[in-house]
Amino acid sequence: MAEQHEPDSGGTGRRRRAYHHGDLRNALLEAAVRQVRENGPDAVVLREVARATGVSSTAAYRHFANHQDLIEAVKQTASDLMAASVRAELAAAPPSADPAEEALRRVRAAGSGYVSFARAEPGLFRIMFRGGEKPCEDPVIKHLRGVSDEGIDGGVKKDASYTILAEALDDLVVHGVLSPARRPFADVALWSAVHGICTLLLESDLAALPEEAKQAAVERTFDVLLRGIDDREPPPAG
Amino acid sequence: MAEQHEPDSGGTGRRRRAYHHGDLRNALLEAAVRQVRENGPDAVVLREVARATGVSSTAAYRHFANHQDLIEAVKQTASDLMAASVRAELAAAPPSADPAEEALRRVRAAGSGYVSFARAEPGLFRIMFRGGEKPCEDPVIKHLRGVSDEGIDGGVKKDASYTILAEALDDLVVHGVLSPARRPFADVALWSAVHGICTLLLESDLAALPEEAKQAAVERTFDVLLRGIDDREPPPAG
DNA sequence: GTTCCATGTTGACAGCGGCAACATTGGATG
DNA sequence: CATCCAATGTTGCCGCTGTCAACATGGAAC
Structure with a gap:
């Protein structure tokens, strides 16, 4: 963003920007x-x-303690960008009138934003999951702390994208889509698959698939997940 | 190209530290x-x-072209060990009499073997997914080549653990558990989640969970998946 | 104006991957 | 058996890296 420097090589240092960079x-x-x-x-x-x-x-x-510290800063940046991607996808489509459908829409949108980021920024996505000092900078995963079979929302209410997933799942319980008994670890199951499809798309031979096939794979994965989550009576297959 | 050592020295092979190592x-x-x-x-x-x-x-x-080549060899070793873990889990429990249940059992066992390996050998698991020259050495993923919306088994019939998953899914179709229309990419969906739960368990704060909670998370993930795969009429609840 | 200290520079060190040239050997060949 | 040779292992060196210690600079506080 800032102006570039002038190479002052060549004797009389002309108006060199500053010995102190400033930022x-x-x-x-x-x-x-x-x-x-x-x-x-x-x-x-x-x-x-x-x-x-x-x-x-x-x-x-x-400005950085060492090499790893720089990398941690990059991870943080990646984490912020990913969270933005999730929020953007959330806001991309209008909310549904039916609260149950709306909750399902939000779950899918959160996953879609996650996958979109991974595919748009493969380098940043990859670096987030290289074990360093801190365990992980995934905006979702890093807020999974405190997860237990008692539920996840007890103790965690960060503003990161994980809240979106958790709240959407809680809404699913409220509106009878997801039975309370099956709420625990539902977030883990969902995010495992969402993260996993990203890895496969990036690291496996799936990367060679044509664009449509990739999207089909993602959609199929989401379908399996939402189907596995949904506890309601399945609609009459017509 | 794993090359075994050649016992060329014949009778009195063991000697001092030879200039030539031998293996x-x-x-x-x-x-x-x-x-x-x-x-x-x-x-x-x-x-x-x-x-x-x-x-x-x-x-x-x-013996190795360069550093990366050594790493690729390690990846290959890890891949073999993982495949062995999957096969071991497959053989751990007796097959079910009901063919449909047996296919489901195999799907779950394959996933369980995968997760077991990741947890037992975190270092080897991690190195398998560091992008290098070759895309990936996952014994399952690396055989996903040729995947398309036409199906996966057309063209791939390797002996790795991926075959186990693919055949189990095909059996699910044969026995009416999985509708043919939903067969494509079902393997991707499944393996995404299986791989993802491994990553979460290793890299995220889920690593801090007590053992039982981790197992519960894995089981819940499998449940969601198998439920999402199963196209049969759900049994009358209660 | 003087001083101070955060910020940036220089120089050096050990360790790394990798290449070239040299040393050693076991087995094939006569 | 003697000889040669190609595979294998070694030494020395290069440029690169992360990191430290010592030094230089200059904006701000006094």
Whole structure:
């Protein structure tokens, strides 16, 4: 976003921007994110990032404890972007009038936003799941803490996209779609499949499928999940 | 290309540390696998592996093209072990008399073997899904090639654990559990969830759950899946 | 204006993957 | 048996990396 630097090489340093960059942390982070986008998680190289930012190799250590710390920052950025993707998908379609259908719509939309992010930002998606210091920066997964067979919402009410899934599932219980006895771990089951289809689409030979087939695979997965969640009497197959 | 050692030395084979190791490739591979087990995927360091094997740093280049090639070999080993885990779980319980139930049992057993491996060998499981040269070494996923909305079994008949899943699903169709129209991509949906629950168990805060809760989460996931797959009329509840 | 300290730079170190050249050997060949 | 050779293992070196210690700079507080 900020103006670029002028290479002052060549004797009399003309109006060099500043010895003090002013926003170096963000600049480094942006460069790192760009690297991940273009060349994958392993491309986050401190010296390269500093070079791309036009700064000395060790300048990064004034803003990040070490290499891993930079990566954690990238993970956080990825996490935020993913959460935005989920929210965007949520807002993409108008709510349904039927509250049960609306809850189902939200579950599917959350999953769709998750998959969309993974496919649009494979590098950022991958780096989120490389075990580092912190366990995981998945905006959904990282709020699964406190999950137990008592239910999940007791103790967690973060503003991340996980809340969307949890609330949608709770709504499913309220409106009789999901029986209370089957509510526990329903979120885990759902998100396992949503995350898994992302991995398959990115890492397996499924990546070679044509676009329509991929979408069909995703849709089929969602169908199986929603069907497995739905406790109501199945509609007369017509 | 796993190459076994050749007992060429005949009678008095055992001698001092020969200049020629005799089975260096396997020795290096073993050391690498041990490193992954103990310290994770990033711990596969060529020099360290050579050091642990008691050989010079560059000796490995006589058996592996480069670092990545060693990692691919580790992936292959992991893949084999995972396949063995799936087969073991398959054979753990006696087959059911009812063919439909038997097919369902096999689906669940395959998933259970997969999850068991991931939990028993987290390092090996993780390294299998780090994108490298080859797309993926998952014994199941890597045989998903050729998948289309026409079905999956057309063209793939490998002996890996994927066949187990595919055949079980086909049996479900034969015995009226899964309608033919819903057969396509059913394997993708299933394996997405199975793989996803592994990732969550390993990388997310779910890892902190007590053992029983983890098992409950896995079981719940399987239940949702099998329920979502089953097209039969649901039994009269209660 | 002087001082201070957050910020950025320089130089150095060990460790890494990888290449080239050299050393050693066991087995094939005469 | 002697000889050669190709497979195998070693040494030395390169550029690169993450990281540290010491030094330089300059905006802000006094």
